[in-house]
Amino acid sequence: MSNDAVIEIRNLSKVYRDFWGRKKVQAVKSLSMDVKKGEVFGLLGPNGSGKTTTMKMLLGLLFPTSGEMTILGKPASDVSKNERIGYLPEESYLYRFLNADETLDFYGRLFKMGSAERNRRADELIEMVGLAKARRRQLKEYSKGMTRRIGLAQALINDPDLVLLDEPTSGLDPIGTREMKDLILRLKAQGKTVVMCSHQLADVQDVCDRIAVLFQGELKVLGRVEDLLEVRNETQIRSSSLSEAAISEIREVLKKHNVSDAVVSRPRADLEELFLRTVRESGERPGRRFTTEEIAGKPGGQA
Amino acid sequence: MDFDVAPFTLQSAAAGVLSWLSVVGILTFMAVLISFLLSVARNGAGGIGIFTKGLLSYLEDVGSLSPRRILALTNLTLKEAIRRKALLVFAVFAVLLMFAGWFLTNSNERAELQVGIHIAFILQTISWLLLPVVFFLSCWALPEDIRIRSLHTVVTKPARRIEIVLGRIFGMWIVTFIVLVSMGIIGYVWIVRQLPPEAKNQLTCRVPLFGYLHFLDREGQAAMNGMNVGDVWDFRSYIEGNSPGRGVFSFDGIDESSLVFGTQTAADGSGTVQVPGLMLECRFEAFRTVKGSESSIIQGVQAQYTLSNNPRETAFGLFAGSSLLRPVGSALRDAQYKTGANRLEEIAAKVATDSDSVKAGAEAAEVKQNDYFVLRLAAAYAADVLRTRNDAALTSAAAAFQKVSDSTNDLLNRMSEKSAEPYTALSAALTELAGVLTQDAETLNEHLPRLDVVLPSFHVAEYHEGSAQNINFVPRVVRFSADAETQSRSLAAVFEALNSKNQLVEGDALNPNLPGLLHSEGELSEANANLVTEVLSEQLTSGVLKVADGKLSVADGQRWLQYFDSLIQKNLLVSADSEGWMMERDLINDLTTDGRLRVEVSCVNDQMYLGMARPDLFIRKPDRAFLVGYTKALVSTALMLMLIVILGVTVSCIVKGPVALFFTLTFFIVGQFFHGFMQAILYSTELKGTGAIASAIMGAQHRGPSVGMDVSETTQRVVEGIDSIPRGLLWAFSQIVPDFTAFNAASGFVENGFDVPFAETVVPASMICLGFLIPCVLIAGALLKFRELESK
Ligand SMILES: Nc1ncnc2c1ncn2[C@@H]1O[C@H](COP(=O)(O)OP(=O)(O)OP(=O)(O)O)[C@@H](O)[C@H]1O
Ligand SMILES: [Mg+2]
Numbered sequence A: 001m002s003n004d005a006v007i008e009i010r011n012l013s014k015v016y017r018d019f020w021g022r023k024k025v026q027a028v029k030s031l032s033m034d035v036k037k038g039e040v041f042g043l044l045g046p047n048g049s050g051k052t053t054t055m056k057m058l059l060g061l062l063f064p065t066s067g068e069m070t071i072l073g074k075p076a077s078d079v080s081k082n083e084r085i086g087y088l089p090e091e092s093y094l095y096r097f098l099n100a101d102e103t104l105d106f107y108g109r110l111f112k113m114g115s116a117e118r119n120r121r122a123d124e125l126i127e128m129v130g131l132a133k134a135r136r137r138q139l140k141e142y143s144k145g146m147t148r149r150i151g152l153a154q155a156l157i158n159d160p161d162l163v164l165l166d167e168p169t170s171g172l173d174p175i176g177t178r179e180m181k182d183l184i185l186r187l188k189a190q191g192k193t194v195v196m197c198s199h200q201l202a203d204v205q206d207v208c209d210r211i212a213v214l215f216q217g218e219l220k221v222l223g224r225v226e227d228l229l230e231v232r233n234e235t236q237i238r239s240s241s242l243s244e245a246a247i248s249e250i251r252e253v254l255k256k257h258n259v260s261d262a263v264v265s266r267p268r269a270d271l272e273e274l275f276l277r278t279v280r281e282s283g284e285r286p287g288r289r290f291t292t293e294e295i296a297g298k299p300g301g302q303a
Numbered sequence B: 001m002d003f004d005v006a007p008f009t010l011q012s013a014a015a016g017v018l019s020w021l022s023v024v025g026i027l028t029f030m031a032v033l034i035s036f037l038l039s040v041a042r043n044g045a046g047g048i049g050i051f052t053k054g055l056l057s058y059l060e061d062v063g064s065l066s067p068r069r070i071l072a073l074t075n076l077t078l079k080e081a082i083r084r085k086a087l088l089v090f091a092v093f094a095v096l097l098m099f100a101g102w103f104l105t106n107s108n109e110r111a112e113l114q115v116g117i118h119i120a121f122i123l124q125t126i127s128w129l130l131l132p133v134v135f136f137l138s139c140w141a142l143p144e145d146i147r148i149r150s151l152h153t154v155v156t157k158p159a160r161r162i163e164i165v166l167g168r169i170f171g172m173w174i175v176t177f178i179v180l181v182s183m184g185i186i187g188y189v190w191i192v193r194q195l196p197p198e199a200k201n202q203l204t205c206r207v208p209l210f211g212y213l214h215f216l217d218r219e220g221q222a223a224m225n226g227m228n229v230g231d232v233w234d235f236r237s238y239i240e241g242n243s244p245g246r247g248v249f250s251f252d253g254i255d256e257s258s259l260v261f262g263t264q265t266a267a268d269g270s271g272t273v274q275v276p277g278l279m280l281e282c283r284f285e286a287f288r289t290v291k292g293s294e295s296s297i298i299q300g301v302q303a304q305y306t307l308s309n310n311p312r313e314t315a316f317g318l319f320a321g322s323s324l325l326r327p328v329g330s331a332l333r334d335a336q337y338k339t340g341a342n343r344l345e346e347i348a349a350k351v352a353t354d355s356d357s358v359k360a361g362a363e364a365a366e367v368k369q370n371d372y373f374v375l376r377l378a379a380a381y382a383a384d385v386l387r388t389r390n391d392a393a394l395t396s397a398a399a400a401f402q403k404v405s406d407s408t409n410d411l412l413n414r415m416s417e418k419s420a421e422p423y424t425a426l427s428a429a430l431t432e433l434a435g436v437l438t439q440d441a442e443t444l445n446e447h448l449p450r451l452d453v454v455l456p457s458f459h460v461a462e463y464h465e466g467s468a469q470n471i472n473f474v475p476r477v478v479r480f481s482a483d484a485e486t487q488s489r490s491l492a493a494v495f496e497a498l499n500s501k502n503q504l505v506e507g508d509a510l511n512p513n514l515p516g517l518l519h520s521e522g523e524l525s526e527a528n529a530n531l532v533t534e535v536l537s538e539q540l541t542s543g544v545l546k547v548a549d550g551k552l553s554v555a556d557g558q559r560w561l562q563y564f565d566s567l568i569q570k571n572l573l574v575s576a577d578s579e580g581w582m583m584e585r586d587l588i589n590d591l592t593t594d595g596r597l598r599v600e601v602s603c604v605n606d607q608m609y610l611g612m613a614r615p616d617l618f619i620r621k622p623d624r625a626f627l628v629g630y631t632k633a634l635v636s637t638a639l640m641l642m643l644i645v646i647l648g649v650t651v652s653c654i655v656k657g658p659v660a661l662f663f664t665l666t667f668f669i670v671g672q673f674f675h676g677f678m679q680a681i682l683y684s685t686e687l688k689g690t691g692a693i694a695s696a697i698m699g700a701q702h703r704g705p706s707v708g709m710d711v712s713e714t715t716q717r718v719v720e721g722i723d724s725i726p727r728g729l730l731w732a733f734s735q736i737v738p739d740f741t742a743f744n745a746a747s748g749f750v751e752n753g754f755d756v757p758f759a760e761t762v763v764p765a766s767m768i769c770l771g772f773l774i775p776c777v778l779i780a781g782a783l784l785k786f787r788e789l790e791s792k
Helices: A051-059 A079-084 A100-109 A115-129 A144-155 A174-189 A201-207 A225-229 A244-256 A271-284 A292-296 B010-043 B046-063 B067-083 B086-104 B111-147 B150-155 B161-194 B311-321 B326-333 B337-359 B369-388 B392-413 B421-447 B484-500 B514-521 B526-541 B560-569 B626-652 B657-683 B692-701 B713-736 B745-751 B762-785
Strands: A005-017 A023-036 A040-044 A066-071 A085-088 A162-166 A193-197 A210-215 A218-224 B204-210 B212-216 B237-240 B246-251 B260-265 B272-282 B285-288 B301-309 B451-454 B458-460 B470-475 B477-481 B545-548 B551-554 B582-586 B597-603 B608-612 B617-625
Touching: A005 A051, A005 A193, A023 A051, A023 A193, A023 A210, A023 A218, A040 A051, A040 A174, A040 A201, A051 A066, A051 A085, A051 A162, A051 A193, A079 A085, A085 A144, A100 A115, A100 A144, A100 B067, A115 A144, A144 A162, A144 A174, A174 A193, A174 A201, A193 A201, A201 A225, A201 A271, A210 A225, A210 A271, A218 A225, A218 A271, B010 B046, B010 B762, B046 B161, B046 B762, B067 B086, B067 B111, B067 B161, B086 B111, B086 B161, B111 B150, B111 B161, B111 B626, B111 B657, B111 B745, B150 B161, B161 B626, B161 B762, B204 B626, B212 B237, B237 B246, B237 B597, B246 B617, B260 B470, B260 B617, B272 B597, B301 B470, B301 B608, B311 B326, B311 B369, B326 B337, B337 B421, B369 B392, B392 B421, B421 B560, B451 B477, B451 B484, B458 B470, B470 B477, B484 B514, B484 B551, B484 B560, B484 B582, B514 B526, B526 B545, B597 B608, B597 B617, B617 B626, B626 B657, B626 B745, B626 B762, B657 B713, B692 B713
Parallel strands: A040 A193, A040 A210, A085 A162, A162 A193
Antiparallel strands: A005 A023, A005 A066, A210 A218, B204 B617, B212 B246, B237 B608, B246 B597, B260 B272, B272 B470, B272 B617, B285 B608, B301 B451, B301 B458, B301 B597, B477 B582, B545 B551
């Protein structure tokens, strides 16, 4: 196990049972993966694929049925790890009778923070998430996006080393989404580790260093975004300043090399394509994990 | 007053706490064991490790509790309750008070009743309004937190789950406290303003000092109970009118602080003066054998108090416990030491006979085992009382009594040996005691004085007369008509004193100034002083008295006490005053021994019975402000609500809101109404084979419970074992369910105008509350820690 792994997951499984202990659903199936220090890690997968479950197990909210995991070098059940963790739940589960200031103050008090530091941090965060105007209003009056923003602020109140974000951009407007992505990159620049789940594939594509794709609780794909999305055997040249003459010259050159009907470009598949393909293939060949090469080597539409 | 207060001792409290702790201990151990087994069953051998880790991490949580975090969570709970409008309960309170004002205030009622109704209304309203609020707050808050998952954001911070439990509990306590204090203040103001002016002076807090009650039966012998007049539910016992039957109340801890100021007619008959004294308050019940139709007017009942300081009763009263020993006790109590000695010799002879029988290998039949038990106790007690009087004249008697007790003890221990020796030894000890009593008879008589102060009889107010409250004020310096014993002791004392100063005689005759001296030095009125002088000069002339060396003495060498006793018995000293032989004694110095005062109650009327129970007569110490008792009653209510919070939060850690509410309510109802019932079942006399299975077997075998089942011993054991399970469960349950009645006692006192004794209400209530806090928090913390926070 490498030293710079912030999260290590080995053979993690989770079976949800009902009141009588009967098996309802296996949400996670022997999942193994690491998250390294300083990276932005994306957890992808269709609805119900076990992303949230995995995150909750990491946080000690749920207990794994089997398997091991450490987070910041401590077992998931150890509360003291929370000193250095920030968590934004899927939906912002906050106390709706508190206002933004009180919310941050309350969560701040759960950490070892002096009151001056707490206030400074709260001001900073409220400014950052753009709630300065609404800081004295009770959360029950907030819109979905505003709730999301205050949720993010509380997750960062302790200036955490590891941030777990469950669908951080859901409910945010395009500007909010943009800001969220900037924020994630800023956190990364500060050397923090970010783990996020998302359906907004474009967002993931923009900010994540590595991603894992889950399907029905199984890890299907794991790798660097660049590697996963690079399509090796094609070339793309894209420009808006090419004159008609230049284009015909290029065609000439291609013709000379016996290339007919070429598109002059070296495109990257977009993540959506990868995602859809993974899901489709997993449906056809369940239980199989795909290699980076396999995924990347197959141009869109061929699988 | 229809509520009785069980005397509370630290010992019984400690025993209660211990038994409760043991139940909690057993249950916790079982919980830990079960979770261990589950862990192993699920994870195989690895389960041991998982279990140990969990346990250790929980202990670590408990060890690293942070006041800062608990405070933050407390604050959160507080804000939640306030913002969720829990305080709306005030509005309801205000509306209720408004309406109640119209209905409750009825100036036709007696003031005392009105006060009671108003106080009861406020106290009941406060607790009934707060109960639902507290139930809902405590049972709903955590499950709701889990359901809407706001708890997720908290537990993913460094907050320990046990801190969440504590924060919840403390926060709700504070809410309860705020509401209760505010309602209390409003209620107080309301009571004071609502009451008509004439009822306001009834708004006090009487401080009762209750005593212990035993009885003297119609023969004047000590008994645990009086008579029963037929009503089995009556918790009072009755004494017969115009008989030696007495209700005897013994009060401890009487000293100057027990005195209050009361009015007394001035000595010169001009108006009244304020003097310190004891206030006795009683509420007795009369039972008449004459039917109302026979005498058209219901006759009033007269009762009489006798304040008695009687070391002989204390020392020898226990001999009444056995019919064999009773004559000994009677004689000794009447200061007839020689008669007592004769009776003892008779018993010694019986013991000696038994000794011979045992020697001959026969049964010892003269004295029963029960007699020995009584003898052992009574003699030891007599020895103890005599010893603690620290009087050298009593030491030999004390030692002789002790020896009898020790020999009896030895005999009882060795009874199965069938040896004659302990019998012989006891017989010797008894003879020796008889000897000492005969020899010391006069000394004992002088050193064990009985002082009986018979107070004037009074009319006992009864319920049908409107108020059953009887208050008698006894001034500290109490004037009373002395009985023969006190009279002769007083005379003997003054004659001894004057004689030692050679003031009794002048020449061969009595001192002509004697009447004046007797009046000024002794406790004699002028008329009685003249009477005594007259009688004594006659006696001197007739040679019963003689003069020698300037001193007067009895010719046959009798002591003054015996001499005056005999004069009084011959009716030679019947008081010349119409009032009687009046004397004054001090309540504290003369009538109490070690702070103990004995008040005997008798009924004067023929064909009537007077019923009384322990709380029916009490000494009223100086009153306290009404606010004191009122506050204590509110404290009791607060403690009850606090306990409900603890229970509700604990239960709600594992089940959802409605279920938690159901369980907590069950606890409350069972603890409130069935606690006594469960105790009754548990401590009912055990019959053989009353369990379900045993009864089924006996039913099949057509056998009754007195015969038992016809099965092998092993089967019997197994059946009994199984049958004891429900009983065990009931026991555990009755121990776990808090005794909620402990919280109600206080308001009863206040409504009846009494102060709330701390030791009997607030202390047990706080102990119950705190006793539950720690284990419940530990259990709740564990429940919350080892569950997944998913509500589906
Ligand atoms: N508390 C629960 N009890 C029973 N089954 C559950 C529970 N929570 C989740 N599941 C099931 O576990 C599986 C994984 O759920 P999970 O919430 O982890 O998915 P997800 O990947 O986060 O999905 P989404 O993208 O919709 O958020 C699903 O089949 C879901 O139905
Ligand atoms: Mg999810």
